[in-house]
Protein backbone atom coordinates (compact mmCIF):
# COMPACT_ATOMS: atom_id res chain seq x y z
CA UNK A 733 0.00 0.00 0.00
CA UNK A 734 2.86 2.39 0.86
CA UNK A 735 4.32 1.85 -2.63
CA UNK A 736 0.99 2.68 -4.27
CA UNK A 737 0.79 5.96 -2.34
CA UNK A 738 4.42 6.77 -3.29
CA UNK A 739 3.52 6.09 -6.92
CA UNK A 740 0.42 8.28 -6.71
CA UNK A 741 2.37 11.15 -5.11
CA UNK A 742 4.88 10.91 -7.96
CA UNK A 743 2.07 11.14 -10.49
CA UNK A 744 0.12 14.13 -9.21
CA UNK A 745 1.19 17.81 -9.20
CA UNK A 746 4.47 18.40 -7.39
CA UNK A 747 4.14 19.09 -3.67
CA UNK A 748 3.92 22.84 -3.17
CA UNK A 749 6.95 24.29 -1.25
CA UNK A 750 4.80 26.08 1.39
CA UNK A 751 2.84 22.87 2.08
CA UNK A 752 6.08 20.88 2.15
CA UNK A 753 7.49 23.24 4.80
CA UNK A 754 4.21 23.14 6.74
CA UNK A 755 4.38 19.33 6.74
CA UNK A 756 7.95 19.52 8.11
CA UNK A 757 6.98 22.03 10.82
CA UNK A 758 3.94 19.95 11.76
CA UNK A 759 6.17 16.92 12.31
CA UNK A 760 8.48 19.04 14.50
CA UNK A 761 5.80 20.85 16.48
CA UNK A 762 2.59 18.80 16.69
CA UNK A 763 1.93 15.79 18.91
CA UNK A 764 0.00 13.86 16.25
CA UNK A 765 1.44 14.99 12.89
CA UNK A 766 -0.38 12.21 11.05
CA UNK A 767 -3.63 14.17 11.50
CA UNK A 768 -2.52 16.44 8.65
CA UNK A 769 -4.32 15.82 5.35
CA UNK A 770 -1.17 15.49 3.23
CA UNK A 771 -0.30 15.80 -0.44
CA UNK A 772 -2.87 13.46 -2.05
CA UNK A 773 -5.85 14.40 0.10
CA UNK A 774 -4.90 18.08 -0.07
CA UNK A 775 -4.97 17.99 -3.87
CA UNK A 776 -8.26 16.12 -3.72
CA UNK A 777 -9.80 18.84 -1.52
CA UNK A 778 -8.52 21.59 -3.83
CA UNK A 779 -10.01 19.85 -6.83
CA UNK A 780 -13.37 19.44 -5.11
CA UNK A 781 -13.45 23.19 -4.45
CA UNK A 782 -12.52 23.90 -8.08
CA UNK A 783 -15.14 21.51 -9.50
CA UNK A 784 -17.82 22.84 -7.17
CA UNK A 785 -16.68 26.48 -7.69
CA UNK A 786 -17.13 26.80 -3.92
CA UNK A 787 -16.50 30.26 -2.53
CA UNK A 788 -17.98 29.98 0.93
CA UNK A 789 -16.33 27.14 2.82
CA UNK A 790 -16.54 25.87 6.39
CA UNK A 791 -13.83 23.68 7.88
CA UNK A 792 -14.19 21.93 11.25
CA UNK A 793 -10.66 21.11 12.50
CA UNK A 794 -7.87 23.42 11.30
CA UNK A 795 -4.95 21.65 13.02
CA UNK A 796 -1.83 23.22 11.42
CA UNK A 797 -3.75 24.54 8.43
CA UNK A 798 -2.70 22.17 5.64
CA UNK A 799 -6.23 21.40 4.42
CA UNK A 800 -7.26 25.03 5.03
CA UNK A 801 -4.60 26.19 2.55
CA UNK A 802 -5.68 23.57 0.00
CA UNK A 803 -9.32 24.66 0.31
CA UNK A 804 -8.57 28.40 0.25
CA UNK A 805 -6.20 28.24 -2.71
CA UNK A 806 -8.85 26.76 -4.96
CA UNK A 807 -11.54 29.34 -4.16
CA UNK A 808 -12.36 32.26 -6.44
CA UNK A 809 -11.23 35.85 -5.94
CA UNK A 810 -13.81 36.49 -3.23
CA UNK A 811 -13.59 33.03 -1.69
CA UNK A 812 -13.47 32.61 2.08
CA UNK A 813 -12.68 29.62 4.27
CA UNK A 814 -14.01 29.79 7.84
CA UNK A 815 -11.95 27.32 9.86
CA UNK A 816 -12.48 26.29 13.48
CA UNK A 817 -10.20 24.57 15.98
CA UNK A 818 -10.39 24.11 19.72
CA UNK A 819 -6.61 23.93 20.15
CA UNK A 820 -4.98 27.35 20.39
CA UNK A 821 -1.40 26.00 20.59
CA UNK A 822 -1.19 25.61 16.82
CA UNK A 823 -3.10 28.81 16.02
CA UNK A 824 0.00 30.97 15.44
CA UNK A 825 1.74 28.25 13.40
CA UNK A 826 -1.18 27.94 11.00
CA UNK A 827 -1.58 31.73 10.91
CA UNK A 828 2.08 32.08 9.90
CA UNK A 829 1.61 29.60 7.06
CA UNK A 830 -1.61 31.27 5.85
CA UNK A 831 0.47 34.45 5.45
CA UNK A 832 3.31 32.55 3.71
CA UNK A 833 0.76 31.18 1.26
CA UNK A 834 -0.63 34.71 0.69
CA UNK A 835 -4.04 33.58 1.86
CA UNK A 836 -4.62 35.77 4.92
CA UNK A 837 -7.51 37.57 3.20
CA UNK A 838 -9.22 34.29 2.27
CA UNK A 839 -9.06 32.53 5.65
CA UNK A 840 -10.90 33.38 8.84
CA UNK A 841 -9.71 31.40 11.87
CA UNK A 842 -11.92 30.72 14.87
CA UNK A 843 -10.76 29.33 18.20
CA UNK A 844 -13.26 27.24 20.15
CA UNK A 845 -15.73 24.34 20.15
CA UNK A 846 -16.92 23.66 16.61
CA UNK A 847 -20.52 23.07 17.69
CA UNK A 848 -20.54 26.36 19.57
CA UNK A 849 -18.92 28.48 16.83
CA UNK A 850 -21.21 26.98 14.16
CA UNK A 851 -24.18 28.74 15.79
CA UNK A 852 -22.61 32.13 14.91
CA UNK A 853 -22.96 31.72 11.13
CA UNK A 854 -25.97 33.23 9.44
CA UNK A 855 -25.49 32.08 5.83
CA UNK A 856 -25.10 28.61 4.30
CA UNK A 857 -21.82 27.28 2.89
CA UNK A 858 -21.02 25.89 -0.58
CA UNK A 859 -18.67 23.26 0.83
CA UNK A 860 -18.09 21.91 4.34
CA UNK A 861 -15.08 19.84 5.43
CA UNK A 862 -15.70 17.88 8.65
CA UNK A 863 -12.40 16.93 10.29
CA UNK A 864 -12.65 17.80 14.02
CA UNK A 865 -13.66 15.54 16.95
CA UNK A 866 -14.68 12.12 15.58
CA UNK A 867 -17.02 11.58 18.57
CA UNK A 868 -19.03 14.60 17.41
CA UNK A 869 -19.36 13.83 13.69
CA UNK A 870 -23.12 13.04 13.94
CA UNK A 871 -23.73 16.30 15.84
CA UNK A 872 -21.72 18.35 13.30
CA UNK A 873 -23.71 16.79 10.49
CA UNK A 874 -27.08 17.40 12.14
CA UNK A 875 -26.09 20.95 13.10
CA UNK A 876 -25.35 21.78 9.45
CA UNK A 877 -29.01 21.10 8.62
CA UNK A 878 -30.55 22.36 11.87
CA UNK A 879 -28.69 25.69 11.63
CA UNK A 880 -29.39 26.07 7.88
CA UNK A 881 -25.68 26.05 7.06
CA UNK A 882 -26.21 24.05 3.87
CA UNK A 883 -28.15 24.82 0.71
CA UNK A 884 -29.13 22.70 -2.30
CA UNK A 885 -25.91 21.31 -3.83
CA UNK A 886 -23.69 22.08 -0.83
CA UNK A 887 -20.88 19.55 -0.80
CA UNK A 888 -20.12 17.92 2.55
CA UNK A 889 -16.80 16.10 2.91
CA UNK A 890 -15.92 14.11 6.03
CA UNK A 891 -12.47 12.72 6.77
CA UNK A 892 -11.39 9.50 8.55
CA UNK A 893 -14.65 7.67 7.89
CA UNK A 894 -12.89 4.28 7.79
CA UNK A 895 -11.01 5.10 11.03
CA UNK A 896 -7.90 3.00 10.29
CA UNK A 897 -10.13 0.07 9.27
CA UNK A 898 -11.66 -0.14 12.77
CA UNK A 899 -15.14 0.27 11.25
CA UNK A 900 -15.06 -3.43 10.34
CA UNK A 901 -13.58 -4.66 13.63
CA UNK A 902 -15.66 -5.73 16.62
CA UNK A 903 -16.84 -2.71 18.54
CA UNK A 904 -15.28 -1.81 21.87
CA UNK A 905 -18.19 -0.03 23.66
CA UNK A 906 -15.68 2.28 25.35
CA UNK A 907 -14.29 3.54 22.02
CA UNK A 908 -16.37 6.68 21.57
CA UNK A 909 -14.30 7.82 18.58
CA UNK A 910 -15.20 4.66 16.66
CA UNK A 911 -18.81 4.98 17.79
CA UNK A 912 -18.93 8.56 16.46
CA UNK A 913 -17.64 7.44 13.05
CA UNK A 914 -19.98 4.41 12.89
CA UNK A 915 -23.01 6.51 13.85
CA UNK A 916 -22.06 9.16 11.30
CA UNK A 917 -21.56 6.61 8.51
CA UNK A 918 -25.00 5.13 9.19
CA UNK A 919 -26.67 8.53 9.54
CA UNK A 920 -25.39 9.94 6.25
CA UNK A 921 -25.90 6.71 4.27
CA UNK A 922 -29.55 6.58 5.35
CA UNK A 923 -30.25 10.31 5.00
CA UNK A 924 -32.65 10.96 2.07
CA UNK A 925 -31.56 14.64 1.99
CA UNK A 926 -28.18 13.78 0.41
CA UNK A 927 -26.48 11.78 -2.33
CA UNK A 928 -23.24 10.35 -0.97
CA UNK A 929 -20.31 8.00 -1.43
CA UNK A 930 -17.66 6.67 0.96
CA UNK A 931 -14.28 6.30 -0.74
CA UNK A 932 -11.25 4.33 0.53
CA UNK A 933 -8.97 7.34 0.04
CA UNK A 934 -6.32 7.45 2.78
CA UNK A 935 -8.30 6.93 6.04
CA UNK A 936 -11.67 6.97 4.27
CA UNK A 937 -13.37 10.05 2.93
CA UNK A 938 -17.12 10.58 2.58
CA UNK A 939 -18.48 13.03 0.03
CA UNK A 940 -22.11 14.08 -0.03
CA UNK A 941 -24.14 16.61 -1.89
CA UNK A 942 -27.37 18.09 -0.55
CA UNK A 943 -30.38 17.34 -2.77
Ligand SMILES: C[S@@+](CC[C@H](N)C(=O)[O-])C[C@H]1O[C@@H](n2cnc3c(N)ncnc32)[C@H](O)[C@@H]1O
Nearest residue numbers: 767768769793795799817818819845846864865
Ligand atom coordinates in the same frame (compact mmCIF):
# COMPACT_ATOMS: atom_id res chain seq x y z
C1 LIG B 1 -7.53 15.69 12.21
S1 LIG B 1 -7.16 17.25 12.85
C2 LIG B 1 -7.55 18.33 11.51
C3 LIG B 1 -6.57 18.19 10.37
C4 LIG B 1 -6.67 19.27 9.32
N1 LIG B 1 -8.02 19.41 8.80
C5 LIG B 1 -5.74 18.90 8.19
O1 LIG B 1 -6.18 18.22 7.27
O2 LIG B 1 -4.55 19.23 8.25
C6 LIG B 1 -8.46 17.50 13.97
C7 LIG B 1 -8.46 18.87 14.64
O3 LIG B 1 -9.73 19.04 15.26
C8 LIG B 1 -9.56 19.79 16.44
N2 LIG B 1 -10.71 19.56 17.31
C9 LIG B 1 -10.97 18.48 18.10
N3 LIG B 1 -12.12 18.63 18.76
C10 LIG B 1 -12.64 19.83 18.36
C11 LIG B 1 -13.82 20.55 18.69
N4 LIG B 1 -14.71 20.05 19.55
N5 LIG B 1 -14.02 21.75 18.12
C12 LIG B 1 -13.12 22.25 17.24
N6 LIG B 1 -11.97 21.62 16.90
C13 LIG B 1 -11.73 20.43 17.45
C14 LIG B 1 -8.24 19.30 17.01
O4 LIG B 1 -7.69 20.27 17.88
C15 LIG B 1 -7.41 19.03 15.74
O5 LIG B 1 -6.56 20.12 15.46
